[in-house]
Amino acid sequence: SQRVVLAQRPSGAPTLEHFRVEEASVPAPGPGQMRLKTLYLSLDPYMRLRMNDGPSYADPVGIGEPMCGGTVCRVETSNHARFKEGDLVLAFTGWQQYAISDGVGVNRLDRDMPHPSWTLGLLGMPGFTAYYGLLKIGEPKAGETVVVGAATGGVGAVVGQIAKLRGCRAVGIAGGAKKCRHAVEELGFDVCIDHHAPDFKAQLKAACPKGIDVYFENVGGAVLEAALPLLNVGARVPLCGLIAWYDGQNIAPGPDRTPALLSTMLVRQIKIQGFVIIDYYERYYAEFLAEMGAWLAQGKLRFTEHVIEGLEHSPQAFIDLLRGDNFGKVVVRVST
Numbered sequence: 001s002q003r004v005v006l007a008q009r010p011s012g013a014p015t016l017e018h019f020r021v022e023e024a025s026v027p028a029p030g031p032g033q034m035r036l037k038t039l040y041l042s043l044d045p046y047m048r049l050r051m052n053d054g055p056s057y058a059d060p061v062g063i064g065e066p067m068c069g070g071t072v073c074r075v076e077t078s079n080h081a082r083f084k085e086g087d088l089v090l091a092f093t094g095w096q097q098y099a100i101s102d103g104v105g106v107n108r109l110d111r112d113m114p115h116p117s118w119t120l121g122l123l124g125m126p127g128f129t130a131y132y133g134l135l136k137i138g139e140p141k142a143g144e145t146v147v148v149g150a151a152t153g154g155v156g157a158v159v160g161q162i163a164k165l166r167g168c169r170a171v172g173i174a175g176g177a178k179k180c181r182h183a184v185e186e187l188g189f190d191v192c193i194d195h196h197a198p199d200f201k202a203q204l205k206a207a208c209p210k211g212i213d214v215y216f217e218n219v220g221g222a223v224l225e226a227a228l229p230l231l232n233v234g235a236r237v238p239l240c241g242l243i244a245w246y247d248g249q250n251i252a253p254g255p256d257r258t259p260a261l262l263s264t265m266l267v268r269q270i271k272i273q274g275f276v277i278i279d280y281y282e283r284y285y286a287e288f289l290a291e292m293g294a295w296l297a298q299g300k301l302r303f304t305e306h307v308i309e310g311l312e313h314s315p316q317a318f319i320d321l322l323r324g325d326n327f328g329k330v331v332v333r334v335s336t
């Protein structure tokens with residue numbers, strides 16, 4: 001069976017040398033355990049942070065260990081009291097075809113659900129991140145302007161759609177004309193601005209004639225620079241991700257921008273609140289599933305997946321994701 005391990009720690013953008021595709025024997029479950037066969041693997045930006053050593057909100061992946069990741073799996077053999085052979089489950093077994101599990105952190109899914117991989121996207125971690133960050137921290141009100149970067153990705157696409165369902169003006173920021181068109185025509189954003197455009201800052205300003213009330217921060221970098229001067233008095237900034245800086249490479253040496261940021265926050269009475277979604281499942285996940293499930297049933301949500309075929313292509317797909325060469329939520333179809 002195949003697995004992909006971390007071969008070396010990158011000190012900038014990851015390349016193929018930082019990963020290794022390995023063959024391993026198919027593991028056998030012991031008492032109280034089960035063997036999971038991976039059907040879908042989710043690829044997400046946070047995995048870049050797990051490739052670093054040192055403290056973060058989660059432990060680093062060890063050298064020679066399989067890369068971490070959320071998965072949809074089928075139970076292949078089970079000695080576990082709660083799981084049967086053939087069960088479909090949501091797990092966190094990482095970049096490998098097979099894993100042994102004692103059932104901790106594993107949740108059963110409906111065997112007949114139409115799109116099991118959506119539990120890694122719209123109805124899973126990224127969707128929940130959008131829901132929690134926008135509604136519980138951003139607290140958008142009808143008529144307000146909500147801005148989000150990485151607007152066509154797993155998180156941003158859901159932020160924009162919920163903003164519209166709440167009666168807001170939704171302004172997306174994405175890389176390239178194709179993504180911007182998709183954001184408006186498929187996802188329902190009012191407008192979407194290409195952050196590669198030379199006059200990006202001016203375009204964003206023109207797209208927000210009444211300023212910004214909620215800036216859902218996915219990106220940092222030039223996108224944050226463009227949004228900051230447009231924030232209204234009392235604006236809220238759910239601080240979700242800073243993908244532009246995850247490689248540690250694009251951080252300008254100076255001048256120090258902290259005074260500009262903090263002065264803006266003070267004078268305009270802005271709330272910036274960071275959050276790590278894992279901490280909010282217990283309190284809000286059921287509410288999220290109920291509300292999203294209802295919107296989905298009413299045909300009010302769209303979801304675009306970028307499906308990669310085969311585990312061995314995960315490293316390249318992950319490198320592409322960090323560069324913005326993905327189109328929608330990235331999942332790898334590992335087996336059928």
Ligand code: NDP
Nearest residue numbers: 045150153154155174175218240241242243244276277324
């Ligand atoms: P996406 O599917 O949106 O993929 C990442 C996208 O980021 C790329 O496609 C690219 O889109 C954009 N991007 C990359 N580099 C830059 C850059 N320098 N400037 C502007 N945009 C860039 O990812 P997700 O939706 O899964 O995640 C979005 C953010 O949310 C990430 O920062 C992630 O870490 C964060 N997150 C945080 C969580 C939490 O608990 N706090 C949980 C889940 C996600 P484009 O081509 O459009 O620029």
